[in-house]
Amino acid sequence: MNLITDSWIPVLNQDGNRATIKPAQLADPNVMELDLPRLDFQGAAYQLLIGLLQTTFAPADVDEWMDYYDNPPSEDDLQLAFDDVIHAFHVDGDDARFMQDFDTLEHISSTNSVANLLIEAPGGNTLKLNKDFFIKRDLVEQLSLPMAALALFTLQINAPSGGVGHRTGLRGGGPMTTLIRPDDTDSTLWQKLWWNVINRETLSYPDPDFSNGSVFPWLAETRVSDKTGEPIYRDEVHPLHIYWAMPRRIRLIIDTPSDEQSASDLIDDVTGEPCLQVVSQYRTQNYGHNYEGDWSPHPITPYRNNPKKPDDTPFSIKAQPGGINYKLWHMLTFTGKEGNSGFVRAKVLDHANEIYAASDGAISASGLWAFSYDMDNMKARGFYSKELPIYHIPSSQQIQLLETVLKLHELSDSIIKQLRNSIKYSWMSERQAKDSKGDMSMIDNMFWQRSEPLFFSAVEDAVNNGGKLTPTAAIDWLSKISKLTERLYEEQVLSSAVVKQRHMEQLNNLRAFLYGNKQLAAFRNRYKSTKENS
Known part of the structure; x- marks a missing residue:
């Protein structure tokens, strides 16, 4: 054959x-x-x-x-x-x-x-x-x-x-x-x-x-x-x-x-x-071809290096437990030229931008199919596949867009941490919660999956605004991400047959964080004042 x-x-x-x-x-x-x-x-x-x-x-x-x-x-x-x-x-x-x-x-x-x-x-x-x-x-x-x-x-x-x-x-x-x-x-x-x-x-x-x-x-x-x-x-x-x-x-x-x-x-x-x-x-x-050294940039695989250790060999990005979600998106679509991020995207993305520019936008790509095994040494924990959006944007706006994306991730990470703790302290007594080392990753996965449309709606707004969020889009993202966080808590805790006093206390703590945390409040006030002054 x-x-x-x-x-x-x-x-x-x-x-x-x-x-x-x-x-x-x-x-x-x-x-x-x-x-x-x-x-x-x-x-x-x-x-x-x-x-x-x-x-x-x-x-x-x-x-x-x-x-x-x-x-x-x-x-x-x-x-x-x-x-x-x-x-x-x-x-x-x-x-x-x-x-x-x-x-x-x-x-x-x-x-x-x-x-x-x-x-x-x-x-x-x-x-x-x-x-x-x-x-x-x-x-x-x-x-x-x-x-x-x-x-x-x-x-x-x-x-x-x-x-x-x-x-x-x-x-x-x-x-x-x-x-x-x-x-x-x-x-x-x-x-x-x-x-x-x-x-x-x-x-x-x-x-x-x-x-x-x-x-x-x-x-x-x-x-x-x-x-x-x-x-x-x-x-x-x-x-x-x-x-x-x-x-x-x-x-x-x-x-x-x-x-x-x-x-x-x-x-x-x-x-x-x-x-x-x-x-x-x-x-x-055994003892076949042993490939070593730097193989980046690769035509179809993104890599990452450590900007603080430029002599270290870059390593390919791989899937992690929980699958491929928008938290990885910037690692797959940005390159090290943007703010010394250390990301080295696959060359097909650079080529896609080249085609878009040469055709004056007549030939365009809108999706990035990302797939990978999630490996734990020799053991495959899963195979993940997902299609993510890509945007043809000028290189001059890439740094600003990356800063916007990283800021949204920073705020999301702090929200997830609080959501996880609120649910944990609702499910268990305070003493049990402090000692527990159980796997709460399902909460993170639910958050990333269900907040994905909100993230890409904000990114698309930034793409159309030179890499920066408009005040309307920024406030809309934070408002909807806060409501989503409350819904996730209610689904995991308040949907049970018996609602205890500590459940409502933790809900109040979560709300206090969402509307009073310094980082979130600074983000909200920054864009709120910009909107009012525009």
Whole structure:
């Protein structure tokens, strides 16, 4: 099987019907969206196809980018470009295999279940101790070749720490990915992908060599990273290597049906569909490619560095417990140029602003699709995905807008702290509350989720006002956030069958904070006086 020449990509067409296409058909105007069976596979497939386009079909400049956005290439044109890399996308066979070690690893006697390619699969120790309570063993025993290849790619680009010598991904374990989404809700799949392909004037790099492993590492022997091995740094590989990094040494074992076995007996456990060949096991070897050093700025991943320690290596931003919410928004959309913030956004955002300016606003993006695993070392606590708004604003206003956003976060943090304490002291006696170390994060999560519309309404006002809040918007935000805070308290405390005296006392304390706290009062009075004087 070959990922370039075979039809394997499940998509949704304009009429809502499902189809399976090959990569050269991506620009078909009838194809609207990918349709993978898992959300992490959906995100990985986007990254694979974006990487393929960037590697083989990147536009020369902004003008060519805009030409292809409105007038997509033909299937023949795409196939001609992809032909250059067919040899790198075999999933099986005797030659080099996609995302698999150059060595066949046949000297490795032990094998692993294909389920272990899935990042959330329970580990060996969990199975040994029978602790797979929530994510059960044996749910996935075999995958079709396309799904096995995609599972492998998903693991390689997200690879968390996996024990001694099992290396993390180039961007660290479970990195945040941020992809541009078009303004037009009726955009085709081609336009959704193309927004994340950067023209070669902006993302400058020499013409690649597709034969020596500098772009596709599986085409050459692995640089073993044991005690005598050396790590890989950015300047040692081609810039396009960043899309195809391969930290794990893995070789899939392909099962072919026996003479007695019908092809219909082979079922992919993720899609539930029959297939001709399956993967049920793989071999692995530790001490694969060890990526170190600074890999920022990255085309599709935001990073952060410590402004106080400029020599420290930047690290990729990752999801945290509670998911992706607007508290992370400025980390994903701002860059270190604004007030030495330390944020280094993905280059696709800079490119989106470039396209917007070059087209005089005719071609615009309005969304940022952010997704990431939330990892606790080797354990996946969850996979989060969220679409957040983005705005095309002049760079001269970025610093002011960031200051506005950080101020709203500062006030929100103080409100959440008081809300959490008020609820805690309502649920328990004062002595119990002081000693309690229970998890109150659900209160924080509820606040961030339900206050999100208020936040972005305020941000949009600031965007239209040079990065500053208008007095009306500022007072409106504080008023509504205060009412929301009271509602959250009432839902968590006063909705119970028995309302005690301490419940009302804590409600009064919360109200006193919302309308008398120095920070909140200063914010309210500042904008109130400005409004009265205007």
